[in-house]
Amino acid sequence: MPVALYALALGGFGIGLTEFGIMGLLPEVASDFAVSESVAGYLISGYALSVAVGAIIITAGLGRVDRKKALLGLLVLFIIGNLMSAVAGSYELMLAGRIVAALCHGAFFGIGSVVAADLVSPNRRAAAISIMFAGLTIANVLGVPLGTFLGQAAGWRATFWAITIIGVVALVGIAVLVAPTAAPEREGRVLDEFVIFRSRQVWLSMIVTILGYGGMFGAFSYIAFTLTGVSDFDSSTVPWLLVLFGVGLFVGNLVGGRAADKNLPRTLIVLFVGLTVVLAAFALTATSQVATLIALVLMGGLGFATVPGLQMRIMNFASDAPTLASGANIAAFNVGNAFGAWIAGLTLAAGLGYTAPLWVGAAITAAGLLVFGVATTLPGGEYARIRTPESQPVQRASAGVG
Numbered sequence: 001m002p003v004a005l006y007a008l009a010l011g012g013f014g015i016g017l018t019e020f021g022i023m024g025l026l027p028e029v030a031s032d033f034a035v036s037e038s039v040a041g042y043l044i045s046g047y048a049l050s051v052a053v054g055a056i057i058i059t060a061g062l063g064r065v066d067r068k069k070a071l072l073g074l075l076v077l078f079i080i081g082n083l084m085s086a087v088a089g090s091y092e093l094m095l096a097g098r099i100v101a102a103l104c105h106g107a108f109f110g111i112g113s114v115v116a117a118d119l120v121s122p123n124r125r126a127a128a129i130s131i132m133f134a135g136l137t138i139a140n141v142l143g144v145p146l147g148t149f150l151g152q153a154a155g156w157r158a159t160f161w162a163i164t165i166i167g168v169v170a171l172v173g174i175a176v177l178v179a180p181t182a183a184p185e186r187e188g189r190v191l192d193e194f195v196i197f198r199s200r201q202v203w204l205s206m207i208v209t210i211l212g213y214g215g216m217f218g219a220f221s222y223i224a225f226t227l228t229g230v231s232d233f234d235s236s237t238v239p240w241l242l243v244l245f246g247v248g249l250f251v252g253n254l255v256g257g258r259a260a261d262k263n264l265p266r267t268l269i270v271l272f273v274g275l276t277v278v279l280a281a282f283a284l285t286a287t288s289q290v291a292t293l294i295a296l297v298l299m300g301g302l303g304f305a306t307v308p309g310l311q312m313r314i315m316n317f318a319s320d321a322p323t324l325a326s327g328a329n330i331a332a333f334n335v336g337n338a339f340g341a342w343i344a345g346l347t348l349a350a351g352l353g354y355t356a357p358l359w360v361g362a363a364i365t366a367a368g369l370l371v372f373g374v375a376t377t378l379p380g381g382e383y384a385r386i387r388t389p390e391s392q393p394v395q396r397a398s399a400g401v402g
Helices: 004-024 026-033 042-061 067-087 091-118 122-154 156-177 190-198 200-221 223-229 235-262 264-285 289-316 322-349 356-377 389-398
Strands: none
Touching: 004 042, 004 067, 004 091, 004 122, 004 156, 026 042, 026 091, 026 156, 042 091, 042 322, 067 091, 067 156, 091 122, 091 289, 091 322, 122 156, 122 235, 122 289, 190 200, 190 322, 200 223, 200 264, 200 289, 200 322, 200 356, 223 235, 223 289, 223 356, 235 264, 235 289, 264 289, 264 356, 289 322, 322 356
C-alpha cells in the first residue's frame, strides 16, 4: 500500500484521539472550570453534533478544491481547535475549541476516503479506505487510556498539547507524501452537487449506515453497565476490557475492507447477520465472563468491519459527487451513534436491565440488514443490476472494484 495512506491514517489517529481522549478527563476538566459533570459532558455531545454538521456543509464547500489542499486546510483547523482547548482559560473557550476541531472530523474522513481510494488500483479501494480508518480504530483502542494517563500525570491540558503536535506531524506527512488530487471540475454552483440526494440508493445507503452501525454503538454506549452489573467484572477492569473491543475494531476494519473489495454486498450481508447474532448471543450469555470476553472482540470486529464497505457503497452510487456522499455517510455514522445510544438509553430508563441495550443493538442491526436487502434488489441495486448483461460494470463497482 502507498505510504501516503499511513499519513492519512496518522491524521485519522489524531482526530480519533480528540474525540475519545477527553472521555477519561471529564472529572478534571469539570473541576478546573467549576462546572458540573453533565455540563462538562457537552464537550463530547457538542463535538459529535459538530461532526455531523461539518461532514456535509464543509465537505460540500470544499467539493471543488484540490483534495490535498482541502485535507491540509482541515488539519490546520484541527490544530487550531486543539490549541484553543489546550490554552483555554474558560469552559466556553474550551467548548469552542472542541467545536472547531470537530468541524474538520467528518470532512477529513469524507475527503480522505476518496483520496485513499484514488491512491490504489480499483480492486483495492475498500482496503485502502480501511487503512485510513485504521488510525481512528487505534485511537479508539488507545485514546481513553492514553489520554487519561497523560492527563492525570501532567494535567489534562497536556493531552491536548500532545494531540496538537500529532496534528502538526500529520500535516507535514500529508504535505510531503500525498500528491495533489484535483477535485472534478464542474460547471454551475457548488449546491448543484446536492443533486446526488435525489438518488434513492444514496438515501438507502445512509439509512443502512445509521441502522447497521447504530445498532453496534447503541450496545456499546452502555457496555460498562453490562460488564459490571451482569458479567460481574470489577469497575477497575473496564478500561482494559474495552481494549479488547478496540482490538476487534482494528482487525475487523482491515479484514472488512479486503472482503468488501472482493464482493461488497455479500460482505455487508454476512457482517450484519454476524453482528446481529453476536449481539443476541452476548445478551443471552453475558453472565459468563469468558463468553463476554469473546463477544467484546466479535462485536467490535464485526461492527467496524462494515465501515469500509458502507463508505464504498455510497461513493459508488454518487459518482457525480463522491466526496460529498462520503462526507454525508460520515454524518450518517454519527447520527447512528446518537440514535442507537438514545434507543438503548430508553430501555435502561424503562428498567429493562443491563442486557437490554444488547437486544436493542441486535434489533437495530437486523433492521439495517433488512433495509440493505431491499436496497440491493430495488431497481439500480446491486442484485437487480446483475440480471442484465449491460449492468456488469456497475456490479463490479458495487463490489468495490470501481
